[in-house]
Amino acid sequence: MLRKAGLAALLGAAVAAPAVIRSEYLIGTLILIYFFAFVGQGWNVLGGYAGQFSFGHALFFGIGAYTSSLAFIKWGVSPWLGMWLGAAVAVAVSVVTGHLSFRYGLRGAYFALVMLAFAEIFRVAATNWEWVGASFGLLVPLRGNAPMLFQFAVKRWFYYVILAMLLMATAGVARLQRSRLGYEMVAVRENEAAAAALGIDAYRVKLIAMALSAGITALGGTFYAQYFSYVDPTIGFGSANSIEILLRPIIGGAGTIWGPLLGSVVLGVLGEITRGFVKAYAGLHLVLYGVILMVAVVFLPHGVMGLWRRH
Template structure:
């Protein structure tokens, strides 16, 4: 059984990746489907990154918008002011996000801020940055700043089609999943899971919880910051409203619905919820205003009621059952 599982896992993953790679072939040049797929991948990356601090370390972080905005502003500003390629800009954006995460995370973890208090502090961070960038006229300010327009420029990461963004986002998602998988298997992962279960108990056993949480926070902030850089290039402008509270909450929802700590959970949740939301918006939004939000909220409530542990375990059960049947035959 163990052997057959491993034998099936790897080809299955390669098959899924192959399908993802080939998806644009199916939709050809339908830009709507492409942007939808890219958006799903984008939320998949954000939720997978969140799953490190939220799922493994059990910290209800609501600051994804803050790191996304920092990445977007670093990348955008470097490109607009000094013509620095976003390929470099997004990495620097990720580093700025880490710097900021450490600056805020250190005192928070040092003084033992956790649970709802950590959630509230991180949510406040997004709004603080939004207002700060609105006031900071040299970089932000109330007026949108536009990235130079190019029909196709790899250097400027600006394209008239979403196809390249789809593949970049897919690559980033694979990277995020590998990082998550690697952390889960590593010592850091076990420490994080231990402190996520019971922080005091983990401390008694000698886990340096503060250091572990800071490490998790940094990795999460870096991935979200890099995504922010791509986000800015995809939309072609930067604005302080990129520091978005609702988006931060949505990322956390995807992480929770996907199943806390399960590597592929948030991606599944992103595929399911983002496409359901968009399908409902596109088909119901024009008929009766707000109806799609009611349906979407109902889906969320049903998941919370019947699958409080998220969608990940459900898929795992189904997969195990399938494997068992295959093994029997």
């Protein structure tokens, strides 16, 4: 009961925020926090629930950003539709990478590395392919205030869009956690051999997790492209992006519903604070991210969520 009331209050606050907050900067910061929570949620399905740590999720992010932008630029398809195209392409690619990785039994570090390599191949390919803008990348043509084309003159609408996306992803993951598939994912994560003994098809479960994860992450890619109206191979497929995607769910708590959002809030707030206070050494917030990651790995193996959830 209390929990539900708390959640409702939080949601109310999130919806009301743009009406109260006058600062564009604060709104922008919140948009980025929600955005990273959203793609983190995508990573969380595969990395957190199914226990397959991908170091190359920028692959799906980039596919989402590129597909919707290309569809808009080349054929005038609205990014609202393009984002689902992007998700579809990402799912298709994920089935291929997933099939290869899981069929050959890649696990742990090997899986992480292979995903990194796949993302790098896409990055180099995108850098050299003229049709997708090569190294220049893609500029989404601006049409002023065009809600039908996923373009808003006012930042607040982007805020509501990403808030809605985050809510849906979080609700989806909450449902997944209680579903049979969710249990199977956790079983595979905890002990693949034991799960197999119980008749769970680990290959199938991991592949589905990969596809879901890829789809969500790709939707985030489209949001990025529309919000920034610019994407290039490094922003899209770069390894730094892959790391950004996985940091938040891990720090917040991988394999939990609220972990990605929590991690995103923690890093977002800390990042802005360090930016504000240690101006002379402005790169320092990234050092801090690293330290937080290391501390979290040792002391909070279940992320910040683990602090109040007993395992």
